[in-house]
Amino acid sequence: MTDITELGVAAIRDGVAKGDFTAVEVAEAFNANVAAAQDALNAFIVATPEKAVEAAKAIDARRAKGEALGKMGGVPIGMKDLFATHGVQTTAASHILEGFTPEYESTVSQKLWDAGAGMLGKLNLDQFAMGSSNETSYFGNVISPWKRNDGGNAPLAPGGSSGGSSAAVSARLCPAATGTDTGGSIRQPAAFTGITGIKPTYGRCSRWGVVAFASSLDQAGPMARDTRDCAIMLEAMAGFDPKDATSLDMPVPEWEANLSADMKGKKVGIPREYRMDGMDEDVLKSWDQGIAWLKEAGAEIVDISLPHTKYALPAYYIIAPAEASSNLARYDGVRYGLRDLPDGANLQDMYAATRAAGFGAEVKRRILIGTYVLSAGFYDAYYTQAQKVRTLISHDFKNAFTECDVILAPTAPSAAFGLGENVDDPLKMYLNDVFAVPASLAGLPAMSVPAGLNREGLPLGLQVIGKAFDEQGVLNAGLAIEQRAGFAAKPDKWW
């Protein structure tokens, strides 16, 4: 029999339904992989093997009774530790939330359990989802399962902020995982590890119970091995939630059933501003290859312009920190999480000491930037200006979509970099998200699909950006690329 952990969401769901294997067998196989890789990869903050088995037993019992098993029936998944899980520590990879055990379940995770999924554990991430390399977690770096083919042994970044999710899926510790994307945090780690991930339209997935970073941007989505698996899992995650004021009150489409790689009659826009000076040659080559693949699938390729592209990243680094400084004001050492109360301290001293001890350097940096750009006298120059630029970026996309159906671009400007290579320069790290952030600012669905390996043997991703609400168009273009890329590479098991 094939190794169950080589199977994806659809194959596991169908195999359990058919009786090829039991859900408990699946859960135990992945539990074993999670345990075996923990020391080397550090992908999980907490493993919950008993939860995975418990959910699997329930699925097997339902099958024995002939009941429907759900969209994710029998599929064990990893849960990014940004989603509140009832009775299981939820930290956002921070010290300030260490030990926080929610009394409630996030809407997205609840929907996944209701669809028959089980939880393998809580996945590591950049602290409060702030980072592009998973090097800001209080619980240590996640190590990518990938290695360069130069014979060296340099540990590589799995991307961020959903770095535990990307590492775990690519190392076969789970067939799929949840991610969240504020400015590329699903797409960039997916690209770095040769997996697939989609950030849906803003509002598709409820933010209720997701630790907030930048609320106007935060959006959950699936990370899995292929497009079909992402479509299945996104159907389970999405849907209207009255508990989230920005939740979209729209039915969830049947993305899986409507998958089609036929691009005839579709126009694919290639944004000329994304072709930047000094771009990585292999990234350019894979982009050109992606264009050729979509042409082959029947699409017409059109040149488009997104004139404000270069301003997206600076606008993001005003808007996201501004929202973060406001959202993270809740960590006060009073209601939950860490409290640092120095001798003789008053309430104000306690707040300041708690937050100094509980937040990491990057989180503090962003809170300070956010506080500054929102402060009296600077608000208009920074924050209002950034929000106006955001409007222009959104207009750029609206104009472009009068000429095309989807946009194709690289996901990230490079393949995975080594741990420690970018940590000394925050700006250099921020540039990782240069191609991902514009779609975030405009709230558009966008996915990353593996396109191939670069000369170092590392995965490169291609990004498909779609119109608001058109996840189907994005998934279909992603599928067309996937079928032609035939990406089957996986990291050699060294852990």
Add this chain to the structure above:
Amino acid sequence: MSVDTATVAKIASLARIKVSEGELEAMVPELNGILAWVEQLGEVDVTGIEPMTAVIPNTLRLRDDVIDADPLTGGGKRDAVLANAPAAEHGFFGVPKVIE
């Protein structure tokens, strides 16, 4: 616009984050690097452009004015609310004395 040590100390105080002198010194050039970089937004012509308020058009809903309409987020959850408090006493959050 650039910030100096005094400004960063002021921001940190507004953000209720205690920073040491050494941290302060290190943060000034970092923040100035980021601020100098975002300054390029100033060159964008935004005449007549409204600042973004919602990326996806949506209407704000009102829930029915009913007590405990959603039992999960309704009232009667004192113990659950206090369950993760670092200091909960007599059914309240405990804090250092705030009134002399």
